[in-house]
Amino acid sequence: MKQVLQEMIRAAVARAHQSGALYSDATGDFVVEAPKLDHHGDFASNVALVSAKQQRMAPRRLAEILLAHLDDPGQRIERTEIAGPGFINFFLRPSAWHPLLVDIHRAGARYGASDAGGGQRVQVEFVSANPTGPLHVGHGRGAVVGDAVANILEAAGYQVQREYYINDSGRQIRTLGLSVYLRYAALCGRQVDFPENCYQGDYIRDLAAQVHQRRGDALLEEEETAAVDFCARLAAGTILDGIRKDLEDFGVRFDQWYSEQSLFDAGRVEAALDELRRRGIVYEKDGAQWCRTSEYGDEKDRVVVRQNGLTTYFASDIAYHRDKYARGFERVIDVWGADHHGYVARMTAAIEASGQRRDQFQVILVHLVNLLRGGQPVAMSTRAGEFVTLAEVVAEVGRDAARFIFLTRHHESALDFDLELAKQKTNDNPVYYVQYVHARIASILRKAAKEHGISEVVHDPAALAMLTEAEEIALIKAMAAFPETVAVAAAHLEPHRVTFFLMELAAAFHAYYNRHRVLTEDARLTRGRLFLVATVQQVIARGLGLLGVSAPERM
RNA sequence: GCGCCUGUAGCUCAGCCGGAUAGAGCAACGGCCUUCUAAGCCGUGGGUCGCAGGUUCGAAUCCUGCCAGGCGCGCCA
Numbered sequence: 001m002k003q004v005l006q007e008m009i010r011a012a013v014a015r016a017h018q019s020g021a022l023y024s025d026a027t028g029d030f031v032v033e034a035p036k037l038d039h040h041g042d043f044a045s046n047v048a049l050v051s052a053k054q055q056r057m058a059p060r061r062l063a064e065i066l067l068a069h070l071d072d073p074g075q076r077i078e079r080t081e082i083a084g085p086g087f088i089n090f091f092l093r094p095s096a097w098h099p100l101l102v103d104i105h106r107a108g109a110r111y112g113a114s115d116a117g118g119g120q121r122v123q124v125e126f127v128s129a130n131p132t133g134p135l136h137v138g139h140g141r142g143a144v145v146g147d148a149v150a151n152i153l154e155a156a157g158y159q160v161q162r163e164y165y166i167n168d169s170g171r172q173i174r175t176l177g178l179s180v181y182l183r184y185a186a187l188c189g190r191q192v193d194f195p196e197n198c199y200q201g202d203y204i205r206d207l208a209a210q211v212h213q214r215r216g217d218a219l220l221e222e223e224e225t226a227a228v229d230f231c232a233r234l235a236a237g238t239i240l241d242g243i244r245k246d247l248e249d250f251g252v253r254f255d256q257w258y259s260e261q262s263l264f265d266a267g268r269v270e271a272a273l274d275e276l277r278r279r280g281i282v283y284e285k286d287g288a289q290w291c292r293t294s295e296y297g298d299e300k301d302r303v304v305v306r307q308n309g310l311t312t313y314f315a316s317d318i319a320y321h322r323d324k325y326a327r328g329f330e331r332v333i334d335v336w337g338a339d340h341h342g343y344v345a346r347m348t349a350a351i352e353a354s355g356q357r358r359d360q361f362q363v364i365l366v367h368l369v370n371l372l373r374g375g376q377p378v379a380m381s382t383r384a385g386e387f388v389t390l391a392e393v394v395a396e397v398g399r400d401a402a403r404f405i406f407l408t409r410h411h412e413s414a415l416d417f418d419l420e421l422a423k424q425k426t427n428d429n430p431v432y433y434v435q436y437v438h439a440r441i442a443s444i445l446r447k448a449a450k451e452h453g454i455s456e457v458v459h460d461p462a463a464l465a466m467l468t469e470a471e472e473i474a475l476i477k478a479m480a481a482f483p484e485t486v487a488v489a490a491a492h493l494e495p496h497r498v499t500f501f502l503m504e505l506a507a508a509f510h511a512y513y514n515r516h517r518v519l520t521e522d523a524r525l526t527r528g529r530l531f532l533v534a535t536v537q538q539v540i541a542r543g544l545g546l547l548g549v550s551a552p553e554r555m
Numbered sequence: 556g557c558g559c560c561u562g563u564a565g566c567u568c569a570g571c572c573g574g575a576u577a578g579a580g581c582a583a584c585g586g587c588c589u590u591c592u593a594a595g596c597c598g599u600g601g602g603u604c605g606c607a608g609g610u611u612c613g614a615a616u617c618c619u620g621c622c623a624g625g626c627g628c629g630c631c632a
Contacts, residue, residue, distance in 0.1 A: 084575040288630050306630040313632050342627040425594045432594045444591045514596040
């Protein structure tokens with residue numbers, strides 16, 4: 001509809017220019033948009049303001065000339081007005097909206113999709129929590145944001161791969177092994193000091209018990225390094241299995257689980273460093289090896305090989321990201337916790353130094369989640385091992401509520417997650433507000449089949465023509481915003497836009513539902529309204545689907 | 556000290572690649588269930604968009620400076 005009006009305006013300018021009413025046929029960079037206020041019409045354009053200077057004419061006068069030359073062959077426009085400093089407001093006839101309803105209905109699940117991405121291969125890497133402990137709510141937010149972004153990019157025409165990077169090498173894993181080993185030794189009756197920098201949580205004791213169950217006291221006889229290594233591998237494997245299960249229960253699936261250790265095993269870390277050395281980007285200083293990230297926008301150069309000969313985490317990351325592009329991804333998106341934001345510049349620098357463009361790499365920084373219960377903060381201390389896990393939260397409030405709430409804020413804004421609120425089945429809880437629309441419509445459709453013998457929603461132009469109530473047009477207008485919402489959400493990597501869209505569409509539906517009946521005495525009107533609500537149901541389902549939230553038939 | 560993020564109604568937040576009288580939800584107050592699910596709807600009140608400048612016909616939005624809060628600034632991961 002916007003495009004139609006845009007074309008009409010362009011044509012009007014051209015016509016006015018031809019007739020000599022305007023100096024120029026230039027339109028400037030004008031927009032047609034849905035105004036915030038209803039009484040500003042269905043659409044408004046700033047064309048007269050934008051091109052007033054070029055046309056050497058006052059905006060309002062220019063607007064008048066444009067309107068005089070406006071041709072509306074489709075008879076879509078009911079009336080127009082010139083308002084404020086020179087906006088042109090368009091008020092459309094209800095009939096102008098009806099074809100859109102048919103389009104949406106026909107498009108089905110493809111409605112809102114586009115080919116903006118042109119099939120470009122994109123990788124979204126998210127969660128990637130170290131397998132040293134269970135996932136907590138913060139990981140949950142990252143999981144949902146990453147998953148929803150991936151869905152939205154798919155809808156926008158990208159070919160998306162979801163990946164989880166497993167940090168299964170390095171010191172944290174050794175610390176994990178040591179933690180389990182020490183708890184195990186204690187189980188065997190040894191007197192042990194448990195250092196503060198070891199993992200404190202109860203799950204470590206559980207893992208130690210597993211070790212004991214499997215090996216008895218025998219591990220104590222082995223050399224400590226080997227024993228710790230055994231504990232590390234067993235613990236990391238067990239924890240990772242738990243993480244997989246928690247994510248699966250949360251509706252998050254990955255196409256690929258990529259092991260850091262495999263990078264070393266395949267020699268990719270050395271290969272990446274070798275290449276950078278050859279190109280003089282990695283150099284030696286003070287007995288360590290450094291990457292010249294400062295030449296690519298970072299504050300300073302970064303160490304990739306320490307004095308002790310061990311590579312840093314950053315070195316693996318360089319190799320890992322190099323491999324991502326080698327695997328054919330043209331764009332790479334990483335979802336990180338906001339506390340890692342200091343890492344963005346160096347990673348971007350490394351990627352550019354490795355031969356990619358910096359715009360091929362984007363980081364989504366997901367901010368903190370404050371867990372509350374009834375408005376009171378829930379005590380959480382990772383260090384002391386006291387935290388509420390993602391699995392516990394999902395078990396308590398449900399997958400849909402948790403996912404939806406994680407997406408009710410911009411990801412760069414801290415989020416308060418109140419467990420009590422999330423469980424409430426009231427309008428305080430937006431997930432039910434939206435799902436309820438789907439369930440209500442399902443209920444109507446069931447009743448239509450059962451009591452009115454209407455088993456199929458059919459397109460009948462005469463029936464659609466009867467959809468003239470303000471609430472009906474408002475519903476169609478709300479749905480009309482979906483493709484742009486998806487497109488903008490994809491362009492900005494902002495899934496919360498879909499959430500807000502759904503809440504608005506839901507509000508429009510509930511208002512309609514309370515004011516008008518779908519199933520009426522008038523068969524034709526009923527047919528039209530059924531077509532309308534079936535379309536709404538379909539868009540709601542599609543939107544919820546992008547967020548990974550279910551669309552229930554009953555509630 | 557430097558860098559990033561945040562600052563919008565009593566509370567929680569949208570809006571931020573410039574547009575009209577800044578929007579929702581919650582909370583407060585008042586209404587709506589013999590009819591498709593009240594997990595719903597309708598109405599009322601509520602604002603120096605952190606502050607100060609600048610650019611612009613026009614700024615919550617862009618630029619500069621300041622203030623407040625969060626986070627980050629390792630040869631840790």
